[in-house]
Amino acid sequence: MRRLSHTIFTAGIFLGGPAAAQDLPPPGVIEKIIPQLQEPLRPARIVFQPKPAKTDALCNMQSFEMTLERDGKDKPNKYSVLLNPQPGTPAVPRQMLAVIHRLAVDADGAERAYHPEDVHGKGTCTRKQDSRGEEVLSGICALDSFASSGIRIFDGAERVRFPSPAKQPKESSEIVARWKKFWPLIRDRKLPSIDFKQIGGPLAPDGYRMFYWKEQKLAAFFKAAIIPQTKDGYPCLRGDESRYPGYFITATTLTQPSHVRDDGCAPTRYIDPLEIPFFVLPGGSVGTAQIGDIVIGFYKTGGTERIAFGIAGDAGPIEQFGEGSVAFNQILLGQTKKPVINIDDVNSFHISSERLKADTATLAILVLGGTKQRLNGDYSRENVEKVGRVELARWNGGADMTARLNACLRQMKP
DSSP states (O other), rough: OHHHHHHHOOOOOHSSHHHHTTTOOOOHHHHHHHHHOOOOOOOEEEEEOOOOOOOOOOTTTEEEEEEETTTSSSSOEEEEEEESSSSSSOOOOOOEEEESSSSSETTTTTTTTTOOOTTTTTTEEEEOOOOOOOOEEEEEEOSSOOTTOOOOOEEEEEEEEEOOOOTTTTHHHHHHHEHHHHEEEEEEEEOOOEEEEHHGGSSSTTTTEEEEEEEGTTEEETTTTOOBOOTSSSSSSOOOOOSSSSHHHHHOBBBBBOOTTTTTTOOTOOOOOOTOOOEEETTTTTTTTEESEEEEEEEETEEEEEEEEEEEEEOTTOOOEEEEEEEHHHHHHHHHTOOSSSHHHHTTOOOHHHHHTTTTTTEEEETTTGGGGGTTTOOOOOHHHHHHHHHHHHTTTSTTTHHHHHHHHHOOOO
């Protein structure tokens, strides 16, 4: 306690003297907040175990069971996968084909991912065309809720959660009302931006900025890995350069060259999941496959086959495998023309095991390591598809586009 109190006192002087130090939460409150922000992650790993299986000559891939596990988890996730032939152990795949049973949807990086005034992502907008004939939306309609944004609110030491307005309308409206009074103080820089690591010491997680409203005993935390920060530590917002000013700028692991504004924010640095088909790679790498490599989705139901040419655009928890961008899932479902207004539309592209059963469908993901350089830094949808087609044809041996994929799927059947 004495050490944390000293840390807070020192930070108070840095922020502007003893008066500023008094505008921080009490040491006991900070100690209770720290473990609620982010539990220390236990070691995680990807393990490939060879499986005895007859190899199809056309497929020419080796059967493995892929286990994604984290220490302390009772049930690791396991997948049937095929790897390029492995000469030894441990397996270090360059190419991998996995059959998966769900594909969730990722909206991070979108121009409308999160908005400070649409906490639940339930806002509605009107579709219209701007002066250039491009479709824009009038109103506020975020694609996701604060639950996924890395934003954390505390009343004293108690985490404030935004309950579903459908299940708890009164409680939800009261909490949202408090937030709408809190947010303008952050937006207008009436509260100082505090590096929480500096306040909380070595036990505090990295990458959080804290804003404390002393009168209401409310603290807000923003995670820079999801919502980037300005030079002076405030959350980056989209400005007049965007079709949708006022939304938070949100990050993806894969980045591209972007104009950097005077405040340090780069609005076009990240990959837009509504425009670019991409896959979320567990931990950011599988074997030698890395962020930026070509990833191909294959959805097969009856006589219908759909291929989504994408890239590994974001990193996710290492124990999870099965998340794609809105555009990636839209292509696989054949719903590329369906409007995307808010979180309900985004969730409609979630591919669940029930959906696969209803369609009697098979869903597979092909990861082609070592292909990032062939995109030459151009992550436009057109270039991703162009390079993806070339790489799939190269992997397929130039034959029918899905011949080798289907041969591999037959090999994977029990």
